[in-house]
Each structure stands twice: as structure tokens, then as C-alpha cells.
Amino acid sequence: MNIDAFWIILTGALVAICCSLLGCFLILRRMAMVGDAISHAVLPGIVLAFLFSGSREVWTMLIGAALLGVACTFLIEFFHKKANVSADASIGVTFTWLFALGIILISVFAGKVDLDQDCVLYGEIAYVPLDLWLTQSGLNLGPRTVWILGGVLVVLLLFISLFYKQLYLTSFDPAFAAAIGLSTTLWYYLLMGAVSLTTVAAFESVGAILVVALMVGPPATAYLLTDDLKKMLLLSAVAGIIASAAGYYLALWLNGSVAGAISAVIGIEFLLAFVFSPSHGLLSRRRQLMPVANG
Amino acid sequence: MIQHVTEPVLEVHDVTVSYQRKPVLWDVDLTLPSQALVGIIGPNGAGKSTLIKAIMGLLPLNSGYVELFGKSLKEVRHRVSYVPQRESVDWDFPASALDVAMMGTYGQLGLFKRPGARERKLAMEALEKVGMQDYANRQISQLSGGQQQRVFLSRALAQDADLYLMDEPFAGVDIATETAIIELLRQMRETGKTVVVVHHDLQSAQDYFDWTILLNMRLVASGPTHETLTPDLLEKTYGGRLTELSKVSELLHKKNFPIRETKPVRK
Numbered sequence: 001m002n003i004d005a006f007w008i009i010l011t012g013a014l015v016a017i018c019c020s021l022l023g024c025f026l027i028l029r030r031m032a033m034v035g036d037a038i039s040h041a042v043l044p045g046i047v048l049a050f051l052f053s054g055s056r057e058v059w060t061m062l063i064g065a066a067l068l069g070v071a072c073t074f075l076i077e078f079f080h081k082k083a084n085v086s087a088d089a090s091i092g093v094t095f096t097w098l099f100a101l102g103i104i105l106i107s108v109f110a111g112k113v114d115l116d117q118d119c120v121l122y123g124e125i126a127y128v129p130l131d132l133w134l135t136q137s138g139l140n141l142g143p144r145t146v147w148i149l150g151g152v153l154v155v156l157l158l159f160i161s162l163f164y165k166q167l168y169l170t171s172f173d174p175a176f177a178a179a180i181g182l183s184t185t186l187w188y189y190l191l192m193g194a195v196s197l198t199t200v201a202a203f204e205s206v207g208a209i210l211v212v213a214l215m216v217g218p219p220a221t222a223y224l225l226t227d228d229l230k231k232m233l234l235l236s237a238v239a240g241i242i243a244s245a246a247g248y249y250l251a252l253w254l255n256g257s258v259a260g261a262i263s264a265v266i267g268i269e270f271l272l273a274f275v276f277s278p279s280h281g282l283l284s285r286r287r288q289l290m291p292v293a294n295g
Numbered sequence: 296m297i298q299h300v301t302e303p304v305l306e307v308h309d310v311t312v313s314y315q316r317k318p319v320l321w322d323v324d325l326t327l328p329s330q331a332l333v334g335i336i337g338p339n340g341a342g343k344s345t346l347i348k349a350i351m352g353l354l355p356l357n358s359g360y361v362e363l364f365g366k367s368l369k370e371v372r373h374r375v376s377y378v379p380q381r382e383s384v385d386w387d388f389p390a391s392a393l394d395v396a397m398m399g400t401y402g403q404l405g406l407f408k409r410p411g412a413r414e415r416k417l418a419m420e421a422l423e424k425v426g427m428q429d430y431a432n433r434q435i436s437q438l439s440g441g442q443q444q445r446v447f448l449s450r451a452l453a454q455d456a457d458l459y460l461m462d463e464p465f466a467g468v469d470i471a472t473e474t475a476i477i478e479l480l481r482q483m484r485e486t487g488k489t490v491v492v493v494h495h496d497l498q499s500a501q502d503y504f505d506w507t508i509l510l511n512m513r514l515v516a517s518g519p520t521h522e523t524l525t526p527d528l529l530e531k532t533y534g535g536r537l538t539e540l541s542k543v544s545e546l547l548h549k550k551n552f553p554i555r556e557t558k559p560v561r562k
Contacts, residue, residue: 030385171388
């Protein structure tokens with residue numbers, strides 16, 4: 001394995017862990033598509049941050065995008081609660097509109113913005129090893145993306161391990177959580193903030209579509225394999241890591257897109273779990289339904 | 296017939312609640328004695344669950360206030376326990392019966408502390424009280440409706456509160472579970488707790504409760520059961536001939552669907 005392959009797989013794995021951990025909570029709250037919404041809605045944030053600061057400095061973009069991500073979840077809730085639009089319709093309207101706004105901004109300021117739609121949607125994970133972080137003295141610390149994603153992962157791990165019980169309870173039974181004094185709104189927005197942060201950090205390298213795939217696929221796979229949330233988080237991270245490594249080699253073999261290959265592997269993982277899962281799989285359920293044939 | 300008590304456990308003062316400008320509770324004013332088993336009775340859509348949610352601060356009040364033990368909810372939250380309707384949660388959630396029971400201890404853990412051995416022990420004791428100790432590690436989707444309801448009760452027991460507010464704990468449970476639950480509630484009353492239960496079966500209400508609240512958007516009655524469950528007041532609550540109709544439809548419902556297993560509808 002050469003060093004470039006190592007960095008690409010590591011980047012994919014870091015994105016996979018971040019997305020799949022958060023995705024577990026999203027699918028349990030039946031909000032899987034919120035990840036989709038945020039990953040698209042951050043686009044105008046990135047463009048605006050770029051226009052205002054005039055640089056592709058990572059931090060300004062992260063902030064701009066994170067703000068838009070949270071604003072997007074706020075709008076979704078707002079339309080859902082105030083206008084009585086169903087949650088899925090509210091998600092659909094909000095993020096397509098925000099994404100369109102981003103596209104318009106890019107096309108209007110095409111000359112000034114060094115961004116294009118393809119990059120936003122599909123990312124360029126293969127270019128990760130090119131954007132290196134060099135210190136003043138010229139020391140090579142590896143790709144910049146890896147450091148950013150590593151930082152996000154540390155934040156997420158702290159967030160989930162410190163506040164596991166709050167996230168668990170507000171996802172399972174918000175009414176009871178509120179009754180014992182937990183603010184369900186606060187934990188909702190903290191979770192959405194974490195999703196925004198992850199999406200933004202991940203999307204430059206892997207693109208919006210792979211973020212969605214990683215946020216829904218591995219958690220859905222893990223959901224079929226276990227009945228314990230802690231194991232589900234672990235399995236989902238493992239499924240994500242396997243997908244990013246296998247996806248890289250699949251892309252190499254096919255000479256195709258890495259992000260596409262990773263998504264494809266995620267789909268295959270889900271199908272395998274769907275058929276072979278010991279508890280929820282198609283085969284085991286069929287076995288349970290079969291009459292016991294002993295005379 | 297609205298009877299007030301001195302030194303009430305719960306005081307609901309002139310409370311009005313509405314959903315999108317449509318009033319659901321109108322000027323409800325009542326007090327409850329301590330060490331009582333209280334039933335909230337009324338037709339569908341009468342605002343029974345809304346009353347409990349309003350007491351727990353889960354809905355904004357348009358007017359009035361609620362006091363528990365003479366204080367605001369914030370000051371005495373640890374002394375109050377809420378049991379939501381069983382259908383309000385997703386029972387396919389990756390959690391075991393013990394996990395759910397343990398949630399009852401979360402309120403006292405503070406922001407960072409994780410549940411440990413002590414909390415596990417409390418939760419196990421609570422499961423034992425409802426006879427679910429053998430199912431502690433069972434995934435909650437694999438439990439029957441009655442067992443799920445018992446797990447919900449065990450979570451409330453693990454809180455070790457003084458006032459319990461339960462939303463339809465008898466909905467969709469079998470007779471054996473209903474008997475076991477009411478026995479447990481009676482024991483709780485003996486140890487000085489107050490239990491408030493949303494209920495819609497008039498027949499059993501007479502035996503179960505020593506204090507009854509009759510509700511139909513407005514408060515019709517609140518007082519000792521033998522004084523409130525009178526044909527006159529019931530007619531007022533259910534609206535004349537509707538009494539018979541709702542009784543008949545309720546009976547039909549029970550015959551046709553003894554256990555109603557409905558998937559939770561999430562917005």
C-alpha cells in the first residue's frame with residue numbers, strides 16, 4: 001500500500017466513523033434524511049463564507065457552512081411546527097431551496113468562486129494527499145483534511161461518550177426526557193450542530209452524496225445486526241471503515257470514482273445484513289417461520 | 296361537584312390549554328389529596344392526556360399555574376414521575392427492558408455522570424416490583440403489550456417519586472397485567488404515594504380509584520369516587536345519551552380488538 005492510498009483510506013475511514021456514529025441517532029429519530037438536507041444546505045454557507053472572506057481558508061468555510069446547516073434544521077422545524085407541513089415535505093422544501101441558492105450564487109459569481117457543483121456533490125477524495133499541511137519550517141504533517149476530520153472525530157467522540165444518556169433518552173422518549181428536566185430542543189440542536197459540523201468537514205473531501213450514504217447506510221446495516229445501541233454505534237463505525245477501505249480498492253480495480261465505489265460497498269453491506277442477519281435477516285426470519293419438523 | 300383539599304399534593308389553578316387556538320382544557324381548577332389513587336375519566340378528546348402533560352410542563356399554559364407540593368415543578372421535579380402513553384415511543388428501539396428501567400435514574404445523575412452499578416441495582420429492583428426481572432435483557436420489541444407497559448412502570452418506580460402521573464397505563468394490556476398493575480398502584484398508595492391515572496373504563500373506575508376527576512374540556516367533577524361517579528355527573532361528562540353510545544362503542548372495541556397493537560405514528 002503506497003502512502004497516497006493510506007491517506008485516502010484514512011480520510012474515508014474518518015469520514016465514515018463520524019457520519020455513521022451520528023447517523024445511528026438520526027435513523028433512530030427517523031430523521032435520516034436530515035443528514036441529506038444538511039449536506040446540501042451547507043452549500044450557500046460555503047459560497048457566502050468564500051465571498052465574504054475572499055479566501056478558501058478552511059475555518060471560515062467551516063463556520064459559514066455550520067451556520068447554514070443549523071439554520072437549515074431550524075427552518076425544517078419551523079415549517080413543520082408553525083405551518084403544519086409534514087416533516088418530510090418540510091425537509092424537501094428547505095434543503096432544495098437552500099441548495100439552489102448555493103448553485104445560483106456559484107453561477108453568478110463563477111469568476112470569483114473557485115468551486116463547482118460537481119466537486120460539491122461528488123467530492124474529490126482522490127486529491128486528498130495533494131493538499132498537504134506544511135509547517136513554517138517545511139515539515140510535512142500529512143494532508144490537511146485528515147487533521148480536520150481527526151479533530152471533528154475527537155469532538156464527536158467526546159460529545160457522544162459524555163452525553164450518551166441524554167442523546168439516548170431524548171431519542172427514545174422525548175416526553176419522558178422533558179418530564180425529568182432535559183431540554184429536548186437543546187439536545188436536538190446539539191445533535192444537528194454535530195451533523196452540520198461533520199457534513200462540512202467531510203464534504204470537501206468526499207462530497208454531499210457520500211456523506212448521505214455514510215450517514216444512513218452503515219447505521220441501517222448495524223440496526224439489522226444488533227438490539228443494543230452501544231453495539232450498533234460500534235458496528236456501524238466498523239461497517240463504515242470496511243466500506244471506505246473496500247471502496248477504495250474497488251475503485252482502483254475498476255479505475256472509477258472512489259466515492260461511488262464506497263457508496264456501492266455500503267449498499268452491498270446493507271443487502272448482506274438484510275439477508276443474513278442472525279436476528280432480523282431474511283433467512284433467519286424464514287427459519288423461524290418454518291414449522292418444526294420432528295415427528 | 297368540585298371538592299378542594301387543604302395542603303394539596305397537586306394544585307391545578309385556573310388552567311387553560313389550547314392547540315392552535317382551539318381550547319382543549321378550559322379553566323380547570325382542582326386540588327388533589329396526598330396518598331390517593333386518582334382516576335381521570337372522560338370521553339375521547341376530553342383533554343385527559345393534555346391535563347397530565349400540562350401538569351408536567353410539556354405544554355404551554357394559556358393561563359393559570361400548576362403547583363406540586365406547594366412549589367413549582369422545577370423545584371420538585373425529582374419528586375414527580377411521568378409515565379407517557381405506551382404508543383408514544385418506538386418499541387423497535389435498540390434497548391433492553393433494563394435499559395428502559397434505568398432511564399428512571401437519569402434524572403438524578405446530573406449532566407456528566409453515567410449510570411453505574413447503583414443505578415443498575417435500582418433498575419433491577421424496579422423490574423422485580425413489576426415482575427419483569429426475568430426479562431431484564433430482553434429487547435423491548437420482543438415484549439408483549441402488557442410487558443411493555445410494566446417496563447414503563449418500572450422506569451417510573453426507579454425514579455422513586457412521591458407523585459406519579461400515568462397516561463393510560465391500562466390501554467392494550469391483558470386482564471392479568473391490569474390486575475397486577477392496580478395491585479402495585481395500591482401498594483404504592485399504602486406507602487404514601489399519590490398516583491394519578493388516565494383511565495377510560497367506567498366499570499372498573501369504581502373499584503380502582505378513591506378520588507375521581509371527571510373531565511370534558513371543562514372540569515365536571517373532582518372528589519371522592521363515591522360522590523363523583525354518579526349517573527348525573529357522568530351524564531354531564533359524556534353529554535346525555537352519548538353515555539350509552541360511548542359505553543357501547545367501548546365495549547365493542549374491547550370485544551373486537553382485545554389488544555390494540557398500533558405502531559407509533561411519528562410526525
